[in-house]
Amino acid sequence: MRERILVVDDDPMVRDILVRFLQREGYIALVASSGGEALEIVTHQAPDLVLLDVTMPGLDGFGVCRVLKNNARTALIPVTMLTGLDDRDNRQRGLEAGADDFLSKPFDQPMLRARLRSQLRIKHLTDQLEHTESVIFSLALAVEVKDSYTEGHLWRLSEYGHQLALAHGLPTDEARFVRYGGLLHDIGKIGVSDTILSKNGPLTPGEYALMQEHTHIGARIVAPMRFAPQVGPIILSHHEFWNGCGYPNALAGEQIPVGARVIAVLDSYDAMTTDRAYRSSLGRDEAIRRLRAGSGSQWDPTLIDLFVSIVERGELVQPTRAQSADRKAESQ
Structure with a gap:
């Protein structure tokens, strides 16, 4: 042409x-x-x-x-x-x-x-890179479509992540990468069996090991992206625990990239406050109670205090469908 x-x-x-x-x-x-x-x-x-x-x-x-x-x-x-x-x-x-x-x-x-x-x-x-990125964002949304219970999860994490990152004092560019991390954090699940993803009961040790691979798979999928150096670590480390008991690398404290720490808090909160195949929403108050209980062990205590204060003041921004469409166009 x-x-x-x-x-x-x-x-x-x-x-x-x-x-x-x-x-x-x-x-x-x-x-x-x-x-x-x-x-x-x-x-x-x-x-x-x-x-x-x-x-x-x-x-x-x-x-x-x-x-x-x-x-x-x-x-x-x-x-x-x-x-x-x-x-x-x-x-x-x-x-x-x-x-x-x-x-x-x-x-x-x-x-x-x-x-x-x-x-x-x-x-x-x-x-070529832009086309690759567009395909990757589409793949991320394809993962969400597999489970009707998680509809809107990626866009909520994208918006929540941006808001919490800015509130935490991250520069605008870093907050933008956290937004992308929210959208792409579970893209690696496209390489995990539907049987494991949709299982109602607890996973066997073997199934759990396969599920953990989604962090590595996701980081590999986004490797061609221009912002892979910033977003890849968020995808890889969003299941690490503050106390070092998470996966895949047992990182602890500030060894965990700050964007991954942000997404870890929000991923858990959104999971607790939405209906899932195996249970109904726990509600905001119970979710906050559980976040506080895990502060300093599973999650960064500074981020927990900051996020809980945002929620309790009623300042957590809920993305509308129009905003989600705008973000999709912006990201592509």
Whole structure:
């Protein structure tokens, strides 16, 4: 499929040179003569790369680049800034705006060709990763569909996890990874037999050992994701206990990644306060009593105190169906 490259320059001669070059190279050339027109085109025809002039009247190249990079839907489109002002200040401003590359006028065609191919190669790899991530999120939801009693569990943990992470003082980016961890924490169950997952009675030692494997399986499934270094440990360690008696690695205390400690609390709370195949909901008060009883043994006592206070003040945010749909689109 032919790549689309958007040329943004207020100089018609520069636009013409670039468009003719791109067409000779086999690309589809989109053209804008101003920053505003460029943003309008991107909205309707997402390009694979943007060649963006720096000095334009009105919204200049730096402004356009900032808008693109601050929008989750366009942030991954490579932006190469074009300027005759080959100086450190403009390059620094471009980097601060989020530019991916720079080209100086007049253009050296072999260099232009090589730079375009390099940026498009990175874009193709990014697109492949995005597709992989979309498939993985879909797999996570497929696990939930297996059990009607857990409907909405993943989205609740995703929202609860984000809320508790922020309340605990984690930076926004780390809280976002906890949100993903809430959605993906049990994805490894796709590799566990339905017979074990849906069993009403207690598991045999052999079945329990197989169930424990879902943490390793989940961590392996998400390994291709860009945020695997942050989310993988949450998936792997969300069944560890504060006192070191959990699985799979018998980690204790702050050896357990903080995101995993957050999800461990919320996973248990949500399980206790929803109906399951083998029992009815225990109710909020009983769930809180059990969380307090396990504080310092199964769960991080600081997180238990914080979470219980949020629940008792009535501040735990319940995700709506609309919010869940928004989060799904955002994550994909």
